[in-house]
Each structure stands twice: as structure tokens, then as C-alpha cells.
Amino acid sequence: MKLYGYFRSSAAYRVRIALNLKGLAVEHAPVHLLRGEQNTPEFLAKNPQGLVPALELEDGSVLTQSLAIIEYLDATQPEPRLIPPDDRLAAKVRAVALAISCDIHPLNNLRVLNYLRTELRHGRKDVEAWVRHWLAGIDAVEQMIEPAPFCFGAKPSLADVCLIPQILNARRFAAPLDHFPKIMAVEAACAELPAFRAAHPSQQAGAD
């Protein structure tokens, strides 16, 4: 399998963690978002959204959307499970993943900040206030998780896979997290696992 990603993309980072947790090796194909490589005809033929990540399977078909890719990996390579078998618990895990992936991350990604800067002509102060405003949504995540020590139990789930990249985004914008003891506990637990450490943006080819 070949993963089209970008070292700093939160969504690609989620898929790297999931692949590592499952012990799946893939070829990494960097798509440099700042250089606009996601908008080439070649890449748009693979993902019409022009976004990373995209996972190319052995037969050449391409899966897109980080959570859809991780659900696919969890169905086809079930161990260790990232979506728990209990339906009620699975709903809680997915709710945290979606709270991050729908309600926090999309508002602060590169294309949105670029629109604020260029089309709407906002300066650094406005853009940073915007980012911090939506990052504050992580307060709800603190209330939704039940660390033991991972978000929902003794093993990492899709919730942890989404939370760790979001924590890095918060730190990039110096958003304080120290008053979230549950999130801090999850971060510490994940930092112990090589699967999370090896997926970190700083460990990817092309990281600056």
C-alpha cells in the first residue's frame, strides 16, 4: 500500500498512527501542500478533493478521508482493534474522533487560514484568534473521554489516534492544555508507544 500524505497534516498523521498500531508497513508518497502538489491533475485523479491522506491499495484503487481509511484498516486488519466491538463504546470512540475531525480540525487547516489571509485580508492577530477560538472545542473532548489511561480504556482507539495530532496543533498555536488533566494523561500514555512516536511529523521524510 502507498500512503499519500504530508508530514504536518493532522489527517495524514492519524493514518500513520493507525498503520503503526497495526504493524502495517506502507510506502510513503509525500504531497507537499505548501507547494500545491495536492492540486496537480495527477493527484486530483487519485483524490478529487485534493486533500491528504489518500491510501492506494495494491490493485491501484485509492481510499480517501482519514477516518474512512482507518475504518477500512480496522475491518480488514482487525488486530489491534481501534473501534471497540461494543456498539455503545464504539459510538463514544467515534464521537470523540468526529468532534475533533469535524468540529475542530477543519476550521483551522491550511486552506481555511489561507482564505482568511488572502480573500478576507486578515492579519496574524485575527488568524491566531480564529485558530484559538476553534481549538477551544477541545474542552468538550476533555469531558467526553474516560482515560484509563487511553481515551477509552487500556488500549488506544480511534479516539486517541485523532486526539494526539490535535494536541500537536494546539501546541503549535500555543493554546494552553495544562488545565485538561484527562487529555494530558492520554498524551502521556500515547507518548510511551513507538507507534505514536514514529508517526510524529518530525519523524517523517521532508519534515522541516
Added chain:
Amino acid sequence: MKLYGYFRSSAAYRVRIALNLKGLAVEHAPVHLLRGEQNTPEFLAKNPQGLVPALELEDGSVLTQSLAIIEYLDATQPEPRLIPPDDRLAAKVRAVALAISCDIHPLNNLRVLNYLRTELRHGRKDVEAWVRHWLAGIDAVEQMIEPAPFCFGAKPSLADVCLIPQILNARRFAAPLDHFPKIMAVEAACAELPAFRAAHPSQQAGAD
């Protein structure tokens, strides 16, 4: 079960369609977003995100996030299935649902437009341009679906459940859709089904 929703919320509309397709009757508890009812302590105790929908189960526990709720319904009330059993097809269905739910809808919902109007002091022209810019993401959805006549085959899936509310959002902002023949075909097919018609915002108590 009790569904906390709002007639105009796309995310609540998705859950209404899914419940109707599965023939599940629920009590409807309107949460009036324009009046700020989502931010009362009572509602925040049910959903710390202060968003609709939220589905209260018989034992009083509450599920949040529309896609997590629909995945739960699909696991516990499997017929008719909204996530196809084939893993590859399921990934395509989820990718369309997430392209809409992560990359189009969150950028144009009420709280974001309010931030543009109030904190960033943008007028109607800028806000409408913003909305249309992100609505244009539906172009990728046109390329991702394979209508026959629903998004992925002869029966509606989670992709259709997400696409129909997004089409309504596009029409509210007069975004043209006529050049998307596949999306138009899906809309026509869904309009034939009572489950979709009964879930329409105009059919809900409290609609204005």
C-alpha cells in the same frame, strides 16, 4: 429513544433520515439554536459540545455526533444497512459522508458564520462568498459517487443520508447544482422515498 435536534440542522437531518429508513420512531426534542438553547447547562450536561443532534437512549445515556449515531443505529438495527458489508465499498460510502461532514458542512454552519459576522465584522457579501467557496467542495462529491440511482447502488447508504441535507444547504445559498448530473440523479431518487421526505426540515415541528 429521544432525538435532540433542530429542524434546520444538517446533522440532525441526517439522523432523522437514518431513523426513518430503519423505521425507528423516536421522541423529538427540539433545541432552538438561534435562541441559544444548545448552551444551557441542562443541554451541555447531555452534550458537552453544545451541538445537535444528540440521541438519548432508553437508559438515559446520550450519543452525540451524527455519523457516530448513525453507525450505532446501523450496528444495532442493521436492516436496511446504511454502511455496506463490503469493506472497500464501505470505505467509499464513508469517504463521501466525511467529505461532506468534515470538509464542507462545518465551515458553513451557524456558529462559523456568526463568528465571521460578529468577531470579524464581515458583511453579507463576504459571508455569502465564504459559504459558496466551501460549498464548491461538492464538486469532488460529484466525482466520488457512482449513482445507480443512489450514491452507491440500488439502495440508499450513509452517503445519500449526508448528501441530501448538503444539497438543501447549497440551495439555501443559491449555489448552482445543475451541472452535477450525478448529484441531481441521487436527489431525484431520494425524493421518491418517504423516509427522506418526512425528514425534511419543513416537515419538523417548529419549522419556520
